[in-house]
Amino acid sequence: MTELRPGDASLLRKVNTQVTLRALRREGVATLTRLGRVTGLSRQTVEAVLDELGERGYVREVPPDEGAMGRPARRFGFRADAGYVVGVEVGGDAIVAALADLNGEVVAWKRAELSGDTPAHQRLEAAERTALACVDGAGVARKQVWTVAAGTSGIVDRTGRVALSITLPGWTGVDLAGLAGRWFGGTALAANDANLAALAEHWRGSAQHASDVVHLLIGHRAGAGILIGGRLHPGRTGAAGEIGTLRQVGWEDAARELVRDTTAAKVFEAALGGDREAARRVDRYAENLAIGASALVLAIDPDLLVLGGGHARAGDVLFEPLRRHLTELCVSAPEVVASTFGDEGVAIGAVRLALDHVEREILGL
Amino acid sequence: MTELRPGDASLLRKVNTQVTLRALRREGVATLTRLGRVTGLSRQTVEAVLDELGERGYVREVPPDEGAMGRPARRFGFRADAGYVVGVEVGGDAIVAALADLNGEVVAWKRAELSGDTPAHQRLEAAERTALACVDGAGVARKQVWTVAAGTSGIVDRTGRVALSITLPGWTGVDLAGLAGRWFGGTALAANDANLAALAEHWRGSAQHASDVVHLLIGHRAGAGILIGGRLHPGRTGAAGEIGTLRQVGWEDAARELVRDTTAAKVFEAALGGDREAARRVDRYAENLAIGASALVLAIDPDLLVLGGGHARAGDVLFEPLRRHLTELCVSAPEVVASTFGDEGVAIGAVRLALDHVEREILGL
């Protein structure tokens, strides 16, 4: 499993660098003494580590605090602006791009609408245009973007290629990661949208304290993203969670039936207003979702089920019957909560994926 | 996620001890020079590490090799007999106990049959008796048994308590790990049988090269065990993989229908002999299994699907239709293989679970 290499003294420096960097990022700005205390390292070691990090451009010294007792301490801060990452959702009817610094703070958003039947090459051009405009508009040099991550619906394999897309025309076979790599010249990653949304919720949303998470993205179409031990679980072919294709589940028809001759928002509203027919329709939709969700819940037994996507905005009108059906179907249903990020979740998750890559490959954490 | 502690020099010794110990166990018996070469450490370091391990009783020097060129090298071996673990399957109609040394070599088996309606306390007594007899019969002192692991059907929670058992009378609520802890006075663990069988296949069976594994245990009743990244995935309540309870899946009825008015073995044999009615029955059984399996496969998208348990002995008569139905139901079905261990798999997996615990907690790996 874990390749285990022997350690010489430089291993110590590596782990202590990591410990110090984490502490510094958590603290924001800190003195040597403080970092020593929180890491458990000596002041001298912390200083040596910060020297190195300073030379590599990840840490900068900031002016000392004034008005404090004793000799003023040198203060250091993580240079979150040493590099940037871009997270992009390439969705059915919109491109959403987010530019974030190394702390994951989003410094710019850019959004572009497009129609569902936009052909693949135009969709890709729009994605590139939106990503570039997002970066340019923020006044960040394109070379400063270290990594791009893209999320899209459909099955995305390990290499970042779209292995199968039912909804987007011409999308199957597109090497999304490969193409996105050309936008800024750095590394690029691609993953399934529901998976990324799950990552976002685990990072800063409603799934922060959960370790195993199933995230349902429900809208025109439903998809599921899975986190195991807080990490993405794409599966062998990237299709983990794609339970919608199981005939018994019927997610395909469920959404169609809900919005027959009207819109989802109206149905939910009517149900909320006491319309019996609408309520029945919502209940049937919830039941369908619950059947698919229960398969995932029984298979994975997650700590939490998060609901995101357009229809999740309906709130308790939909959640209440869904919880009820889920409890009926599962031995012990997990907590069900709404996503916190709405339609920005996929892009935020993409940012997190890109940051994971940066922290692993570049910062060497 | 990972609690990250700062490293002083003793961290190096820890990782190098681990590296050396692993190498030694892989090599069986080795010289200092050889261990130095395979670990990448210097001879002196290896020697210092082995000194320590010798004092702690985990390593012993063995007589040097004769007839070789040059000065004879001192040779060292891992003391696999420094301690033992016991793996027990507490099944519906049998107790199977295995005693294994620290290398995981099984040095004694013990088996006891019992009837399916044996009440819980008698079942527990039988398990204890069998485990003790297994150890005593091998001439191993009971104090030498460091850890016991037990596998049983039903849902076993994180603490090793049976949270729910449908098949065994009075079994729900039994604190299996707690009670097994009294047998030898050491730590005890308990887990679901299908999960342990999966662990066994990943350790030394047909799933060695797979990382994400679904193991179906099919017999009177069907259960599933899941490995993610080579590690057990029990889920929040221990119920991960318990998809048989989903009504749509119908595993409950499937097995009953197969053996209606006869036995499974006979049906399989008849089907193999060309009996059309038997073949149809097997096909229906396979289809039912495939429906449940496909839910797991679509949810998890594993590298491999392993089939074990009584009915898996049928071989291709069952596997062929199962593969066919699975391919129909899943976008891309994984490879399907038979388990290698038959009805010893659960006990072997329990041994592995116990060893995992020993290596983590006692050897400090």
Add this chain to the structure above:
DNA sequence: CCAACTTATGTAACCAGTTCACGTATGTCG
């Protein structure tokens, strides 16, 4: 039986990284 060869061991010097102790620098407070 001894010299040549081969391989392992023992010892010493050195290096990298960490910590501790203690003196020194530089601010605030009364």
Add this chain to the structure above:
DNA sequence: CGACATACGTGAACTGGTTACATAAGTTGG
């Protein structure tokens, strides 16, 4: 301006690791 508080700087000591080289203990061949 002195007392105090706090941080910085330096050197010694320790741990764990590596390299280099002399020495020990076998086998092989004449």
